[in-house]
Amino acid sequence: MALELAQAIAAAKLGDKQAFYQLYQQFVGRVYAICWRLLANRQQAEDASQEVFIKVWQQLPAFRGDSSFATWLHSVATRTAIDCWRQQKYLRLTDSSELQELTEPDGQSNQPEQSVSCSSEMAQLEQAILRLPAQARAVFVLFALEGYQHQEIAGLLGIAEGSSKAQYHRARQLLQEWLADE
DSSP: OOOOHHHHHHHHHTTOHHHHHHHHHHHHHHHHHHHHHHHOOHHHHHHHHHHHHHHHHHHGGGOOOSSOHHHHHHHHHHHHHHHHHHHHTOOSOOOHHHHHTTBOTTSOBOSOHHHHTSOHHHHHHHHHHHHSOHHHHHHHIIIIITOOOHHHHHHHHTSOHHHHHHHHHHHHHHHHHHHHHO
16 A cells, blocks of 8 residues: 555655555656756766765755655756766767667667657656756756756856856757758
């Protein structure tokens, strides 16, 4: 029997591994989607997602509930993915072999669970976002999809606010060009 979210959080805070697993099952798709969009690499996104849940397990006893659990988890996931992004210095275009990994030969999709059921236009947009240069992609995802402001993005990525705005503009231009061609 599934526990209610508040009960699962309370039990997991006390070390209940089954309750934590329930939280993991409920939120792993969202966490992976954040990591995937920021890192644009399946293996790195999987690794970052696991790192997020390790941090959540370690930090959960300190979670006070000032914000919703989903909001707190989202923040942990975003910061963890950005840390991974910094560590990898992932400043190149995603190569075509990684884009081909999105669909296996048997037609099974490996995209984040939220993207699987998207319309073809959304799938095209997701693929176009993955093609963006790393810094432009990170800024675009954080601003347009995750709702961060340029000042916050600048602090998270260690860049100037003007650079964040310029990278966002660059990303939008590239996306418009690529999507117009399709």
